[in-house]
Amino acid sequence: MRSVGKAAKKIDGMALATGKPSYTEDMVPANALVVKILRSPHAFAKIRSVDTSRAERVEGVECILTYRDVPRVRFTLAGQSYPEPSPYDRLILDPVVRYVGDEVAVVAARDDKAAAEALRKIRVEYEIYPPILDFEQAQNGGAIHPEENLSCNFPIGLQAEKNVASSQTIEAGDFSGELAACAAVVEETYYTQAQAHAMMETYRAFSYLDSQGRLVVVTSTQIPFHVRRQLARALQLPAGKIRVIKPRIGGGFGGKQTGAVEVFAALVTLKTGKPARIVYDRRETFSCTTSRHAMRLKVRMGADTEGYIRALEIVTLSDTGAYGEHAPTVLGCVGEYTLPLYNKTRALRFSGRAVYTNKTPAGALRGYGATQGTFAVESTLNKLAEKMNLDPTEMRLKNIIKEGETYLTGKGVPLGSSSLGRCIEKGKELIGWQEKFPRREAASNKVRGVGMAVAMQGSGIANIDTASAELRLNDDGNITLLLGSTDMGTGSDTILAQMAAEVLRISPEKIIVHAADTDVSPYDPGSYASSTTYVTGNAVLRAAEDLKQKIIARGAAFLEIDPEEAEYDGETVKEAAGKDPATAALEGSGEKGITLAKIAEQSVLGIGRHQLTGQATFGGEVSPPPFVAGFAEVEVDKETGKVELVDYVAVVDCGTVINPNLARIQAEGGIAQGIGMALYEDVKYSEKGKMQTDTFMQYKIPGREDVGRVRIAFEESYEPTGPFGAKSIGEVVINTPPPAIAQAVYNAVGVRVTDLPITAEKVFMGMREIVHK
Amino acid sequence: MLINAVVNGKKVSWEVAKDEMLADTLRNHGLLSVRTGCDTGNCGICTVWVEGKPVLSCSTLSFRVDGKSVTTLEGVSKEAAKFAEILTAEGAEQCGFCSPGLIMNVLALARELKTCGDEEINHYLAGNLCRCTGYMGQLRAVKKYLGVDGR
Ligand code: FES
Ligand code: FES
Numbered sequence: 001m002r003s004v005g006k007a008a009k010k011i012d013g014m015a016l017a018t019g020k021p022s023y024t025e026d027m028v029p030a031n032a033l034v035v036k037i038l039r040s041p042h043a044f045a046k047i048r049s050v051d052t053s054r055a056e057r058v059e060g061v062e063c064i065l066t067y068r069d070v071p072r073v074r075f076t077l078a079g080q081s082y083p084e085p086s087p088y089d090r091l092i093l094d095p096v097v098r099y100v101g102d103e104v105a106v107v108a109a110r111d112d113k114a115a116a117e118a119l120r121k122i123r124v125e126y127e128i129y130p131p132i133l134d135f136e137q138a139q140n141g142g143a144i145h146p147e148e149n150l151s152c153n154f155p156i157g158l159q160a161e162k163n164v165a166s167s168q169t170i171e172a173g174d175f176s177g178e179l180a181a182c183a184a185v186v187e188e189t190y191y192t193q194a195q196a197h198a199m200m201e202t203y204r205a206f207s208y209l210d211s212q213g214r215l216v217v218v219t220s221t222q223i224p225f226h227v228r229r230q231l232a233r234a235l236q237l238p239a240g241k242i243r244v245i246k247p248r249i250g251g252g253f254g255g256k257q258t259g260a261v262e263v264f265a266a267l268v269t270l271k272t273g274k275p276a277r278i279v280y281d282r283r284e285t286f287s288c289t290t291s292r293h294a295m296r297l298k299v300r301m302g303a304d305t306e307g308y309i310r311a312l313e314i315v316t317l318s319d320t321g322a323y324g325e326h327a328p329t330v331l332g333c334v335g336e337y338t339l340p341l342y343n344k345t346r347a348l349r350f351s352g353r354a355v356y357t358n359k360t361p362a363g364a365l366r367g368y369g370a371t372q373g374t375f376a377v378e379s380t381l382n383k384l385a386e387k388m389n390l391d392p393t394e395m396r397l398k399n400i401i402k403e404g405e406t407y408l409t410g411k412g413v414p415l416g417s418s419s420l421g422r423c424i425e426k427g428k429e430l431i432g433w434q435e436k437f438p439r440r441e442a443a444s445n446k447v448r449g450v451g452m453a454v455a456m457q458g459s460g461i462a463n464i465d466t467a468s469a470e471l472r473l474n475d476d477g478n479i480t481l482l483l484g485s486t487d488m489g490t491g492s493d494t495i496l497a498q499m500a501a502e503v504l505r506i507s508p509e510k511i512i513v514h515a516a517d518t519d520v521s522p523y524d525p526g527s528y529a530s531s532t533t534y535v536t537g538n539a540v541l542r543a544a545e546d547l548k549q550k551i552i553a554r555g556a557a558f559l560e561i562d563p564e565e566a567e568y569d570g571e572t573v574k575e576a577a578g579k580d581p582a583t584a585a586l587e588g589s590g591e592k593g594i595t596l597a598k599i600a601e602q603s604v605l606g607i608g609r610h611q612l613t614g615q616a617t618f619g620g621e622v623s624p625p626p627f628v629a630g631f632a633e634v635e636v637d638k639e640t641g642k643v644e645l646v647d648y649v650a651v652v653d654c655g656t657v658i659n660p661n662l663a664r665i666q667a668e669g670g671i672a673q674g675i676g677m678a679l680y681e682d683v684k685y686s687e688k689g690k691m692q693t694d695t696f697m698q699y700k701i702p703g704r705e706d707v708g709r710v711r712i713a714f715e716e717s718y719e720p721t722g723p724f725g726a727k728s729i730g731e732v733v734i735n736t737p738p739p740a741i742a743q744a745v746y747n748a749v750g751v752r753v754t755d756l757p758i759t760a761e762k763v764f765m766g767m768r769e770i771v772h773k
Numbered sequence: 774m775l776i777n778a779v780v781n782g783k784k785v786s787w788e789v790a791k792d793e794m795l796a797d798t799l800r801n802h803g804l805l806s807v808r809t810g811c812d813t814g815n816c817g818i819c820t821v822w823v824e825g826k827p828v829l830s831c832s833t834l835s836f837r838v839d840g841k842s843v844t845t846l847e848g849v850s851k852e853a854a855k856f857a858e859i860l861t862a863e864g865a866e867q868c869g870f871c872s873p874g875l876i877m878n879v880l881a882l883a884r885e886l887k888t889c890g891d892e893e894i895n896h897y898l899a900g901n902l903c904r905c906t907g908y909m910g911q912l913r914a915v916k917k918y919l920g921v922d923g924r
Contacts, residue, residue: 013861016869018853019806019846023870026805198904200810200818200870250870251904282811489868489905661864665910669867672907696815696902704895704908 003501003508004724007661010494011513012248012487022248024220025279028206032275033062035268036115038105038122039288040097043131043358043689044144047095047124050105055121060114062272064122065106067093070267071236074149077259078325078363079223079230081464081525083153087165087324089145092234092263097126098144098322099358100690101288108268108276131358131689135319136296138163138355144322145356156328163356165320166328170335172408173347178311182302185311186384190299190376191755192738194319194683195292195676196693197365198701201250202285203260206277207269210243217266218245222256222486223526224516230259231266242266244518252488253673254364257528258325260289286699287691290363291683293330293354294319297376307390308344309399314376316352318369321361327354330362333369337456338377340415340625342399343407350409358689364528366673367734370457375756378453378739383752392743393424393433396454400424403717416624417727419717420454423629423651426715427452430649431631438747445638448646451743452631455735458623459719459728460531466619467531468522469539471500471547473612474512475604477597479504479547483515484524485536490730491662492532496540498658499723503544504551505570506596522615530626530728533658537723538618547614554612555599559592571596624719626727627653630671630736634744641764643745645675645708650736653717656725660714663729667712670733675710676702677734678741682757776839780804781848789835795821796830799845806846806873810902817901820874821845827881846873852880856918863917865910871903879915889921 015022052064070092078086093103105122109115132141145160152158157167179185205219215237221227224244232239249256261278268276280288298315316334320327335350365371385392400421401407404414428434431450439449470482481500487493493513501508515521524536548568555573556566567576574593594602604611633647650671657663680700684692693699718725738756746752751766777786780799789798796819799807809831810816819831822844846853853876860866875898882889882897894915895908903911916922 007864009861010864010866013864013866013869014854014857017857017860017866017872017876018850019869019873019876021805023808025808200816200868200902200904201808202810249868251868253904282813489866489870491864491867659864661862665864665867665906668907668909669905670907673904695813696811697813701902701904703899703902704912705899707908710907710909 001502003498004658008498008659010491023250024204024218024247028277029275032206032277033108034112034115035265035276035278036107036119037103038119040102040104042126042128043100044129045097045126048127049125051123055118058114058118060110061118062108067095075233079226079257085154085156085328086326087152087158089150089324099360106264133689135355135357138357165324165354165356166331167353169351170409171349175311175313175347175349178347179302182310183305184388185302186387187300188380190297192295192372192375193756194294195681196286196683196699197253197255199251199253199255202280204279205262205265207265208275214241214243215266216243217262219262220249221246222252222528224518225523227259227262228518234263246486246516249488253366257364258290283694286694287360290361292365293362295372299376299380301380301384307388307395307398309342311347312345313349318354319357320354321357321359323361325361325363330369334373337370338373339409340401340407341456343401343405344399345408348408360691366731371735374455374735375738379742382743393428397421416721417655417717417719419653419715420627422715423653426713427629427631427649427651442635446635447748448635449744449748450633451740451747453736453739454629455732456625456627457530457732458625459534460620460623461529462620462623465525465531465535467524467536467539468617469543470522471543471614473600477600478510478512480512482521484521485532486516486527495658499537499540500544504548530731533726534722534728539616541723542616543614546616550612555594558594624727626729626732628732628736630740632740632744636748641760648710651713651715653715654729655717655719655722655727657714658726664712666729667733668710671710672702672707674734674737675707678738679757774836776836778838779842793835794831795833795835798835804845804847818871818874820877827878859917860914863910863914865906865914867905875901889919
């Protein structure tokens with residue numbers, strides 16, 4: 001292959017690396033109004049009155065909007081294909097505020113100062129309710145969403161009066177019977193914390209009316225088409241009157257798969273007719289957008305005498321915060337991306353509930369439930385292996401699903417590709433498992449331990465998310481690739497260009513990528529759910545194939561030969577060489593050929609021409625899982641409980657690696673975020689429900705001195721349904737660090753931390769308990 | 774108030790407010806590589822040089838640079854491009870939002886650091902957060918740029 005598999009540089013790499021204006025804020029019109037939000041200081045309250053009169057008199061204030069100024073139609077900010085499974089539980093501004101930071105009023109002013117002053121001068125009286133902050137108690141408290149016009153598109157198990165946003169159960173086999181028959185059984189309860197995305201570019205957007213009076217919103221989003229639909233519903237505007245444009249994005253990680261700021265800028269533009277911009281500061285980004293669903297997971301797992309896992313149950317309680325964005329789907333993914341891993345089971349049971357609380361809403365974050373589920377299931381398997389005196393790597397090799405196999409709740413669909421077994425073997429070798437497992441004394445009061453875990457994810461959402469791609473042969477012989485997917489730094493625009501170039505047998509430099517603008521781009525749900533390589537990639541592959549056939553046909557027509565006899569090498573269409581040379585010589589066709597540039601030119605110039613375009617739409621019937629085997633080596637200080645990560649090895653099966661450099665960075669970055677979740681990151685609230693970790697001072701993300709050594713290796717498999725055999729990589733890489741590091745700590749000092757993050761304090765207390773036993 | 778400074782080699786006289794931060798002043802004057810990622814001096818994205826030394830422009834009052842020289846990424850674009858070439862060849866720029874601050878510190882590091890082992894490099898750059906890349910690729914790029922193997 002010429003393009004696929006090559007470490008091509010990102011097409012936007014130099015511009016981004018050298019700080020060129022590329023992002024939303026770099027394009028804001030100079031006269032745009034500054035939009036700021038007045039937020040609730042209370043976790044749960046009803047607005048009795050809002051007095052904006054003094055604020056309105058502040059010089060430079062353009063408008064102040066409250067719940068009286070917005071449509072009374074509820075919507076969801078979750079970026080999901082229509083009909084969204086998330087409940088419609090939001091208003092742009094609501095007389096009821098449901099967490100500290102919930103929006104109370106929108107101010108638009110000439111500049112920051114005027115807007116800030118106006119915010120200070122708005123007087124609000126609240127009727128304060130007791131908030132529900134403990135998600136384990138949420139089902140016993142008063143309803144956070146008692147409103148009558150709350151609705152959802154599906155039966156998602158919503159019971160608003162009990163604060164249940166969603167509930168579900170999946171079951172196969174006789175769980176109790178199988179568990180009773182097992183030779184060894186373990187059970188454990190885990191807590192995974194809320195995690196913040198902490199992308200470096202905070203949420204921001206600006207909007208204006210174009211020359212036709214249509215609303216244009218430029219925003220740092222992963223989901224332009226979903227944002228357009230959200231705006232249409234929230235603002236009660238026909239979607240055709242809205243255009244959403246995505247420039248470069250300064251990181252997303254799922255955060256920007258949920259709408260945030262767009263609707264406020266748009267509201268101001270609609271009310272005033274003027275351009276408006278909104279930029280969240282870091283505090284708002286932490287406390288007024290979304291974070292990962294915190295969960296409690298109870299797992300029971302049993303194996304027979306030979307170490308085959310026969311029964312597995314996961315009972316999940318998920319904290320969705322004040323609103324239900326992604327509540328049912330994140331919950332579902334806990335089971336969906338863990339139950340298939342070990343397919344020797346004879347009984348599986350997954351049940352879960354997502355509950356409302358008076359905290360910052362939860363949402364999509366890289367891993368999307370799989371991360372939480374992986375921590376619980378993998379930690380349990382590690383415990384079971386120990387109980388049975390089995391090496392955890394051997395136990396996994398025995399139990400993992402293999403190519404061509406099915407699993408209990410998988411409706412009989414066989415697994416298309418996997419090299420997970422090889423990933424485990426390779427990881428053992430790289431980390432030095434044989435020598436290091438389980439522990440070695442290091443310095444006098446330090447001990448080192450190793451641990452491991454495996455994980456899977458999907459590649460797009462099967463049977464739901466559908467992407468389109470278009471290619472256009474321009475008059476100059478270059479090719480425009482139109483996409484609706486949203487490269488948020490991952491390099492997806494580049495790898496999609498590599499795929500198109502491969503099919504068209506041209507250099508990727510000849511491909512001009514355009515993404516994304518809802519007026520121009522073909523429909524794409526956006527970049528989330530590990531979909532872009534696989535779903536959009538498949539669309540690009542087919543669109544390029546379509547264009548290639550048209551190029552050949554057009555070339556053949558110019559040559560006046562049968563398309564079947566034509567041959568195309570990326571530069572020229574000519575008569576196939578396969579012909580009998582004598583006949584070819586006789587017909588003089590050996591000479592015949594027309595260049596791609598000529599075909600391009602001749603297709604658009606003159607009368608009766610037809611510009612060549614390739615188009616395709618792809619929606620997958622399956623969502624092929626990528627796999628990772630992760631191995632951690634930690635050093636624990638026996639006096640303080642401090643954990644230092646010495647080495648992390650992740651061996652990845654993402655099918656065919658389309659671009660090894662970009663895939664490696666994706667993996668390294670995902671591992672680092674997983675390390676953050678394992679050891680440092682923790683969204684915390686005060687007793688009154690105010691988020692305390694709303695700056696980088698209090699919310700620690702890993703710095704470069706914290707990540708230690710991270711090593712990535714690839715064990716390619718070939719996914720038959722994937723473009724060039726590829727599967728996804730974006731999310732799966734975040735899943736293994738929490739359980740692998742937890743097990744490494746356990747192996748080092750015997751402390752099993754079941755509630756993340758694994759802080760020195762928890763390890764220290766754990767060690768003390770052991771001594772006292 | 775009016776300040777006189779040399780910004781990227783050019784003399785400027787700028788009107789600034791008393792409480793205005795350098796990051797805002799520079800951005801308002803079209804130097805768009807200057808951007809911020811936090812409100813607390815933790816992320817390093819806003820790094821520029823004052824008198825050739827890296828400072829956080831988000832927490833430097835603009836009037837403080839009166840009479841001084843200020844350098845942003847726009848002012849060292851050639852040297853920056855050299856490092857950026859290596860960074861992109863490594864695939865180690867993802868969203869790129871952290872790049873300006875990183876590059877300003879990498880160029881300063883190249884001037885200032887005597888020994889460039891992994892630890893020294895990571896320590897020097899510790900104030901530059903990056904949420905995308907996990908840092909390993911940045912480290913590889915810095916070492917290639919410095920021509921050291923880092924061990
Ligand atoms: S903006 Fe974060 S340190 Fe200056
Ligand atoms: S590349 Fe995105 S924050 Fe560094």
